[in-house]
Amino acid sequence: MIKNLSYKGVGIGFLLTLLALLAVFQNNVWRLYQAITLYDADKISHNFLNMYKMFDVSKIDASTTAYYFPVDYQALPDDFTLNDETIAIPDFLSQSATHGMMVIKEGEIVYEQYFLDDSQDKQHISFSVAKSFVSALFGIAIAEGHIQSIEQSVTDYVPELVGSGYDGVRIKDVLQMSSGVKFNEDYADFNSDINRFSRAIAFGTSLDNFTASLQREREPGTYHHYVSIDTQVLGMILVRATGMSLSEYLGQKIWQPMGMQDPAYWMIDGNGMELALGGLNITLRDYAKFAWLYLHQGQWLNQRGQLLQIVPQQWVIDSVTPDAPHLMPGENNPQSGSSYGYGYQWWIPLGAEDEFMAQGIYGQFIYIDPSNDLVIVKNSANSRYTDKSQQWPAKHLAMFRAISQHFSQTTLP
Structure with missing residues (x-):
């Protein structure tokens, strides 16, 4: 009788384990399908x-x-107008699948509109x-003494990358997207590194391990090659240097x-590490605050009338000031993979003249004109964004x- 009960217990335990594994497998397959589509x-x-709502996240509470x-x-x-072509703005907002746009x-706020089921209270990737x-978090961490200098090596803080x-x-070379690491950022290529990375996210596997698998292609600090994983490395440094998650540090x-x-919600892997390179979900108005x-x-200037230095002033200036030939804006720069310049x-x-921008694939923008x-912020869901013939960034x-x-010529009441 005791043996029979024990056998049943083993059977029930095995069944529960099997069901748990099937649930995990089903969840991973579903998330992989979501990533692919x-x-x-x-x-x-x-x-x-x-x-x-589709992936694992950490929450950053509203203020x-x-x-x-x-x-x-x-x-x-x-x-x-672009290249002698006049484009109606309402038409372009529709063609580029705009979700929301705001001008401050x-x-x-002098303009704010939402489209395609977006609204003021919806977080957007x-x-x-x-x-x-x-x-910005990196500049704060340096000012607080968590990070000594951007002249230090990445592996001074993240020995796992040795x-x-x-x-x-x-x-500094990682901040300036000049790490020399080999990486294919082509979203239109199913087998590109960035899409392999996306599938790793879907399975909840370690982003740190993926990062450690990459190899060098050229000498660091000599060529501007946009590598999203460079930002993941910055996130790894921040977590180890501050002793806090990116979400905690951003919130505080x-x-x-x-x-x-x-x-706000920051996508995370199965170990709780944030997708530093692109996993934030924020409402349009809070994107605009960051731009401002x-x-x-x-x-x-906060709601109490107090003037706070949130990010060190010199860090902001350095962040938007290219300081080497491979980082300068210009057509056909032989040391850069882009015609745009790059800072931190x-x-x-x-x-x-003094403009600078943040950009995200499929039509996410912060445009700043001091x-x-x-400032202008725009969120989009443009499935045609990878069609280079459409010149979406230039438009x-x-x-x-x-x-x-237009607004520089308009006197506000």
């Missing part, structure tokens, strides 16, 4: 507004003292716009003091500049 035309809009920009809605210009001029948030392509690479150093009005912070070189996780567009005291930049010029 993430950008499909009939699913992309819903997916980009629900990423934090207990939320800040709200005053509102004075005005009309956008009718159109913009002189501290007031950042993709690579998150890189600029990581850069033997990888990041072994001995300066932190930026979300709370800036009065972010909505919670950088417009004012890291200073923030921020883009400097062609022909910029001379006109204006967006031309539109942003036309909007900025």
